[in-house]
Amino acid sequence: MEYTITGDNLQMVTCTLSEGEKINAEAGSMVNMSGNVKMDSHIVGGVLKGIKRTLTGESFFLTTFTPENGNGFVSFAGNAPGKIFVVHIDGPDFIAQKDAFLCSEQSVSLDIAFTKKLTAGLFGGEGFILQRYCGEGFAFLHCCGDILEKTLGPGEVIRVETGLVVGFEESVSYSIDLAGGVKTVLFGGEGLFLTTLTGPGKVILQSMNLRKLANSLVPFLPKPTSGSS
Numbered sequence: 423m424e425y426t427i428t429g430d431n432l433q434m435v436t437c438t439l440s441e442g443e444k445i446n447a448e449a450g451s452m453v454n455m456s457g458n459v460k461m462d463s464h465i466v467g468g469v470l471k472g473i474k475r476t477l478t479g480e481s482f483f484l485t486t487f488t489p490e491n492g493n494g495f496v497s498f499a500g501n502a503p504g505k506i507f508v509v510h511i512d513g514p515d516f517i518a519q520k521d522a523f524l525c526s527e528q529s530v531s532l533d534i535a536f537t538k539k540l541t542a543g544l545f546g547g548e549g550f551i552l553q554r555y556c557g558e559g560f561a562f563l564h565c566c567g568d569i570l571e572k573t574l575g576p577g578e579v580i581r582v583e584t585g586l587v588v589g590f591e592e593s594v595s596y597s598i599d600l601a602g603g604v605k606t607v608l609f610g611g612e613g614l615f616l617t618t619l620t621g622p623g624k625v626i627l628q629s630m631n632l633r634k635l636a637n638s639l640v641p642f643l644p645k646p647t648s649g650s651s
Contacts, residue, residue: 423527423560425508433506435524435562436497439489446484447498447525455487455496462486486528498525500564502632507569509561509589514623516555517596518563518589527559554592563589567630574621582617585631591623 423445424438434453437445449463463483487496500506506524509516517535526532535554555561565588574580574594581599590596597618619625 425560425562427506427508431503431505431568432499433504433564434497434499435506435508436495437525438493438495439487440493441489441491444486444488444528445496445525446486446528446530447496448523449483449485451498451500451524452485452487453497453499456489456494458491459487459489459494459496462488498562500524502564502566502635504564504566504628504630505569506562506564507571507588507626509555509563509626510559511555511561512558515592516561516589517592517594518553518555518626519587520551520553522563522565522588523553524562524564526555526561529557529559530555530561531557553589563626565626565628566632566635567628570627570629571624572627573624574619576622578621580619580625580627582619582627584615584617585633586628587617587619588626588628590619590625593621594623594625595620 423440423443425435426438427433427435439445439459452461455461463485489495509518511530515535523532533554533556535552569588572580584598587596595618597620598615599618600615
């Protein structure tokens with residue numbers, strides 16, 4: 423499989439498939455495809471896997487795309503302004519936030535992962551349930567805003583505003599800590615908690631999330647009026 427990512431902040435990934443190759447995608451993420459590509463929506467991995475996907479915010483069904491009578495292409499895009507990034511699953515599992523999945527090769531399995539600490543689930547911005555990617559192949563994930571990718575060394579720490587962690591390799595430790603002292607919490611404007619990621623391993627961060635985007639738009643939304651005109 424070959425792929426090309428086009429666009430800036432409203433990106434689209436186009437995957438070129440050889441005859442017989444298959445790619446699984448989140449329902450509704452396809453934007454265009456060649457005429458010889460066949461679509462088939464079904465429960466990938468069985469009912470239990472379908473239920474697990476719904477717990478992570480994805481659809482119960484996935485759509486499988488397969489070209490017939492030669493090579494074909496199919497393109498996918500996210501549902502909000504942001505970036506598409508590629509994770510090559512070939513070693514440690516990759517853990518990602520809910521709703522990040524866009525599409526993947528059929529050899530990549532999508533499962534669920536639970537946060538290991540109560541505070542991480544309550545205050546981490548991602549909830550108790552995360553997505554786990556395992557197997558071997560390419561997975562395409564979508565985030566809001568721009569992307570920062572870092573590879574942490576053993577014991578190296580990065581602290582991130584909660585909700586802005588897109589994903590990390592399984593070898594990375596994940597916890598939630600207070601942002602600072604009382605004055606920092608009350609007047610710092612950064613919230614009560616920060617996410618702490620400790621290496622070794624790769625982490626993917628985003629500059630924006632849908633909650634922050636929605637909150638920034640609230641002051642500009644029309645306000646309902648009462649009475650008649």
